[in-house]
Every structure is written in C-alpha cells, then in structure tokens.
Amino acid sequence: MTRFIARRLVETLLVLLVMSVCIYGLIGLMPGDPIDLMLTSDPKLTAADVARLKAVYGLNQPLIDRYLAWLGAAAQGDFGYSRLQSQPVLQVLAPRLGNTLLLMGISLAAALVIAIPAGVWAAARPRSFGDHLINLFAFAGMSIPVFWLGILLIILFAVVLGVLPASGTASVGVDSLIDRAKYLALPVATLTIVTVGGELRYVRSSMLEVLHQDFLRTARAKGASPARLLYGHALRNAMIPFVTILALDFGTLFSGALIVEIVFAYLGMGKTIYDAIMGNDYNLAMVGLLLATAAVLLSNLAADLAYAWLDPRISYR
C-alpha cells in the first residue's frame, strides 16, 4: 500500500513536470509580453528602454532557458512576483485558494445533502412519477450553462428582488460572517445546482445496481425494515463507487467554480488564473494553473485510495 502511494506520488510529480513545460510553452505563445503592455500604457519608453527591460526580465532569452531558470527558482521555493498585484505569487494565491475551497466545499456539501436522499428515494421507486421528476431535474442541472444560471440568479435576486449583491467577495471595509454569507449565497447556489444533477444520477444508478443483489434479498428475508435495507445495507455499498466518482469529478467542480467566480467577480483561484492569463501575468498564471492541476491529480489519487479503504476486497500492491 505504501509502495503504491509512493509510486503514484512520483507519477503525479512527473505529470506536473510535463504540464509545467507545456503550460510554460503555451504561455510563451500568448499575444504580447509584459513589456509590450507597458509600452502601450507609457509611450515615453524608448526602444533602448524596452530592450533593457526585456533583458532585466530575461524576456530576450530563448523560451527553454527561461523555463529552466523558472524551474530552478521554483525548486528553491521562489515562484516569482505577480506583475498585476506586485506581490509574491504565493501571497496572492493563498487567500484566494481559501476562497475557492470555501465556495467548492459549501457547494459540494449542499449538493450531497440534496443528492443522496433524493437519489436513494428515486432508486427505491424506479420508473415512478417521482423518479421521473427527479431524473428531469438531474438532466436540467447537467445541461444548464453555469454562467447563464449565474446571470439568471443575479437578475432574479439582485436586479428584480434586490436582496443579494450581484457580485464581489465582501463589502469594502466590512468583515462579518453575515456579509460574507450574503456574497457567497448566489455563487454557492449556482455551483450547487449544476453539481447536484450529476450526483443524483450517480447515486440513483449505483443504488439500483446494489438493490438487485442477493444480499439485499437475504436481509429482507431476515426481516430488516425498508429504511434499514435502503440506508443500512444498500447505501453503504452504493457509496463505494460514488465516493470514487466524487473524487474523480473534482476537476469538473473546479471548472464550475472557475466560471462561477468569473460571473460573480468572486476572488478565487479560477478568477485569478483567468485574470492572470488575460493580463499577461505569467508567474501568477503558471503557478495558479499548476496548483489547480496538482489538486486535480491528488484528488484522483484520493479516489483510488478511497476505493481500497472503503472496499476491503480491493488491495493495491
């Protein structure tokens, strides 16, 4: 088991290394560079100034040399400065990572609280009217464009009703839980609605699969109550594939959070990555993207481990 984890961690590091080369190369292919941007905002810069600045930032060197220099510094814990925020990259990212984890965590918890009971309820009465209704709702959640749902909620709650703020992370100068909650309400609602659909379908289908198995008939024959059958026997087994799928879906959740953050101007990782790419903030974009990739890869590893931990019949060597 330890060997398995060690091997997977090494593999994860290798994939990250490959990704860092790819992302660095792609960022190098983006239009303009920071100095070009400075030039457009300050026409007094001469050609000599531009050349000197490019030399200072190493932008006149070949891409591969710049990458190796970046990698060398990163290996020593120096991820560089954010050009837009004039702060070390990690200092910019740390609070925003917290914001994103808060958004994703609450949304995921809310989605689970809805999806598990509703999925079990639907699986207990397949092809009934209620099952079809839940199925329709799940399809709607899976098919709605995240950003459009966000815009609709803004129109309803901020424009028409005027009860919640349309965008932002917190009011300026206010630092209270109620204020944070007000700003979180619409982003969380959006991300929950788009997450719950897929989860509902997973819960329902893995429950249906378990409900057909022999041990449930045995339990029923021994007089277990319907509630105990569903929640005690069936759900525990149905959760094994579900937990794995949940961990594998981390990337989808992150992508959803990215869109939600942009629509609601919520200062999280996704919005930071997007703004950094749009604003030629190379260091910030690079570290943000790698952090997101690492998180997704680790959640995949967690999926494998959870599988073995929940199901004693499986062991990795």
Place this chain on the structure above:
Amino acid sequence: MSVPPIGAVLAAAARQPAGAFGRYRTLSQRLSSHRLAIGGAGVLIVIALLVLAEPFFAHLLGTDGETQDLLGRMQGPSAAHPLGTDDLGRDLLLRLLEGGRVSLGIGVVVAVGAAVIGTLIGLIAGFFGGSADTLLMRITDGVIALPKLPLLIVLAAVDVTKLGMPEDWAQSPMLSFWRIAVIIALVGWTTVARLVHGATLSVREREFVRAATALGARPRRIMFVHILPNVAGPIVVSTTLSVGGIMLLESVLSFLGLGIQPPMASWGNMLTNAQDLIWSAPALAVWPGLMIFVTVICCNFLGDGLQDALDPRA
C-alpha cells in the same frame, strides 16, 4: 490457447453480419419506447431546421443579423423584430438563428472529430496491445486527469501568429470557429478512446477476427472492416452524449471572449455583453442561454435513450 476447428470458425464468421443486423433492429425498437429521447430528437430536428432556414427568415424580415440600427437599440418585440433588438440594434431572432448555426456546428464537428481521434487511438491501442497499448492508454489517462477548463482557456489564448500562421489567416473570422473546434477536440477524445479500447480488447478475441487473421487479412483490414463495425454502437452513443458537453464548453469559452469572435454570433458570445446589460435589458440574457439549455438537454436525453437502448441493464 486452443484453436477451434476451421469449419466452426468460418461458420461463425459467416453468421456475423446477420447478427449485427438483428441487433440494430431491436435497438431502434428499444429507442422508440424511450419517450424523452424521441422528444429530444424531435426538438433537435426542429432547432436544426430553424437554424438552417435563417436566410429565409432574414428575407421575410427584410434585414440580417449583422445590420446595426443604433437608433433602435434594445427594443422590445415588434412585427419588424419578433424578439426585439440587441444592444447594437441588431435583430435578436436572426442573431439567435445565426448563433445557433455556429454553436450547433461546433457541437457536431467537434463531437465527430473527437470520436475519430478517440476511435483511432482506442483501436490501435487495443488491437496491437503491448507497449503501444500501455503508452497510448497512459496518455489517455493523463489527459483525462487534467483540469479541462483552465487548460482550454490557456489554449484559446494562444496567439497563432507566434506559431507561424500568416497574419491574414489569423484575422479571418472562420479561424475562431476552427481553432475552438480543434482545441475542444484535443481534450475531448478520451472517453471514446477508452470505450473503443475496451471493446476492441474483447472483440479481438472473437472467432470471426481469428478467422480473418487465418485467411490472411492485414491488420488494417481487420481493424476497420472486422472490429470497427462491432464497436460502432458504443461510439455512436458516446458521440451523441458528448455533443451537449461540447456545446457547453464552446458557450463558456465564447462567453469569456476566448471562443467565437464577434461579429460572428454564437449563443455563448451573445451572453458576453448581456451580463453588463442585466440592469437595463435583462431580456437579452434570457434567449441565448435558453437556446443552449434546450439544445444541450435534448442532446443529453437522446444520448441517454441511445445508451439505455444499447445496454438495457444500465
């Protein structure tokens, strides 16, 4: 590995086409009992016909989706503009139909393109096995594990002139269509590759494939003539199921200003400005999103129905 007598092998090979035909007949029967899938297919056909009939509607209304009328901005519905006008005074209905042509086009083109890439990779990996299999499937697993949307944003932001593409190509309106198609296909082929890989592994061991090998067929012929038709079902299902997700990706990239570039309309980029206008013209934000939603949900209904029809246990 025991080898069955050659007579039995050839007989099995001869039976194969009839078996395949029979399977597809029951498939259509099962599908027709799936009401959501049939409804979804019907709505999709209507949307496709409306979108293709856009020039006819433009003729009827005497304008087109590009003509701006800066004095008639953000009008409500009228006889001249059945759904009103947008923030530049363009007819909203015609713009929706034009955008639909682009969005649906991306959905179909990318789904087919990704299916072709995935099928080739899955077939080659599954048929040849060994180190080619390991390498290709590890790459597939690697691509599946990546966070898609951030990666797509990076890919969409790449300046193609730095890749050596001529300036006038890079500026052409069709380029934004094809670049978005290519980058979504580049990350979207993995599901089909996995499916085809698994199916190929099992079909490869069947008698008719061994018969073909014994008769001296080349690997290419075995792969495309003998194996491919037998894994076509899952490919069709997964391609249909992928159209919705692809359209969602296109819409979000276009919404972020990284996909289809104006003045070409797409349902996604029609919502870019709509968010700034929610205080003055909330109706502009409703229609394009509703079109995406309805189209995607119909694709998903159809794909789900196909899946049930092909694999009734699932």
